[in-house]
Amino acid sequence: MAAAISTTLSHHTSHAAVQRATHDPRWVRWTLTTVALLFLGCFLALPLAAVFAEALRRGFGAYFSAFAESDALASIRLTLLAAAISVPANLGFGVAAAWCIAKFNFPGKSVLITLIDLPFAVSPVISGLIYVLVFGLQGWWGAWLIEHDLKVIFAVPGIVLATTFVTFPFVARELIPLMQAQGSDEELAALTLGANGWQIFWRVTVPNIKWGLLYGIILCNARAMGEFGAVSVVSGHIRGETNTMPLQVEILYNEYNFVGAFAVASALALLAIVTLVLKALVEWRHAQARAS
């Protein structure tokens, strides 16, 4: 009798405590979860682990000596440089474009939105080729550039340009829906209170978009450091000069220098992980700011 009561009670409480969205049988839930985890493990965790395992195959000594090599260091410097230029450039562009699109109506607005999406739509290789066609030796401005002793293609400027091109939708795309949802009433209110454009931007607009902005910057940075296709076309693969980290990984791998290749790859992966942690942190802070 007592046992019967306690079973019904516990049954009852467990139902009340755990509100489930679905009522699928246990085996369905377990199977789906297992499939998802296996997939993640095979396609994400395992390769990532493999990168670090391969990089450390000959021990820490070999791993760190791979970074002591001047070409590897140069590639890290170049990647950081390209990101350091293209991310701020796209930050400025993205904020300006999102501001225009969200707060004003003008002819050609939909064309501008489509153009912003262009780098997402075309293959990165095409993006690189565009720059070769424009700035290359046989390109439109090629002769003029040679006359003035300026090198764009197969040099650092080309890499920065290509990186900027493929990453420019990130900030704008993040901000446009956010700013459209917020409308411009707060800016207009600040205007009637006597604020000038600069004050409105810094004191009303930026605080409202800061989390979206940070998120866009992080995504933009991740892509800037990892870009391969477009940069590969304009780089020319000059060792120690125009090889970014992804290109350096490819070269080392093709030369059967697996430890070196995976060491550089692991550095790149670490940068990506740091970026992801930052992104998660920003999302968490944003959710907290929303909730309060």
Add this chain to the structure above:
Amino acid sequence: MSIQATNIRKTFGTVTVLGGVDLTVPRGKLVALLGPSGSGKTTLLRIIAGLEHADPGSGQIHFHGEDVTKVPAGKRKVGFVFQHYALFRHMTVFENIAFGLTILPRRDRPAGSAIADRVHALLKLVQLEGLDARYPTQLSGGQRQRVALARALAVEPRVLLLDEPFGALDAKVRKELRRWLRKFHDEIHLTTVFVTHDQEEALEIADEVVVMNNARIEQVGTPQEVYDRPASPFVYQFLGNVNVLRAQALAGAGVPGANPAALEAEGNLYVRPHDVAVAPHDPRSPGLVAVLRYIHAAGPQARLTLEQIQSRATVEVEVSRSELATLGLKVGDLATLRLRQGRSFDADYAI
């Protein structure tokens, strides 16, 4: 005159939003811009504030005699309260109200303590003391609206403009707040214009009502003037209920007190439901004969719907509950209707 707008024209593409509007707002008055949506009232308010601009070459805006047509919104010294308040969501109530003062150039900016005193005085004025550390999301609709009002008043505006100030509130809060706004206006005496589509709101609190329709001003007057003597069929229909009766039908029925010549004219007669007298049918007394179809008595007044037996057109009548009881009318009974007063716009007469 506190606000003077002359010949304001505004077109968006091929749509005329304002067709040469003139508006004069006397000093210290509370004026309602009343009209259905799309009548141009909000656009007119935004043009007065400088948030939008009238078509090039059209009209001027004067504040207290000074031409502000070319003065940008930020320098016009208007207090503008937006329909959805537009409070700065990342700032506290205190920071919101202080905003207009903290952005002043350093030489004009009051000291921090003076700003704080000012904000607290305003909070007291709008009865929100103690809420200065809250964020807008932590306030009710009525509280947000009063914060928006305090924020607008902090910069000592020359005129106060409110866009649908009660539009986003529920019915009960709306009633409370509009009475509060009237009292508040009597305390501060700042020239105020508010936009509304709710005739009850406009008639209850405004000193003067400006009725707008189709990009034009139809009539300007005190609430009683526009209600009792509407200048156009539109105003008649927009402000309260009205029966539109065919003048010819009335002529045949021999309605007493009517000018027979005028009643023969083609056209309509506008009669308020409370200006129709209803009595049990008596063949000897003149009037419109109608059948009582429906009695709606939930409220202080009883609303009767009658159908004229000749034209089959319906007539709405309002009588007090006690009058209805004395009449002893039931649904289906015949009744005789007589008109106390009404108005026609086709022929220039009134009965």
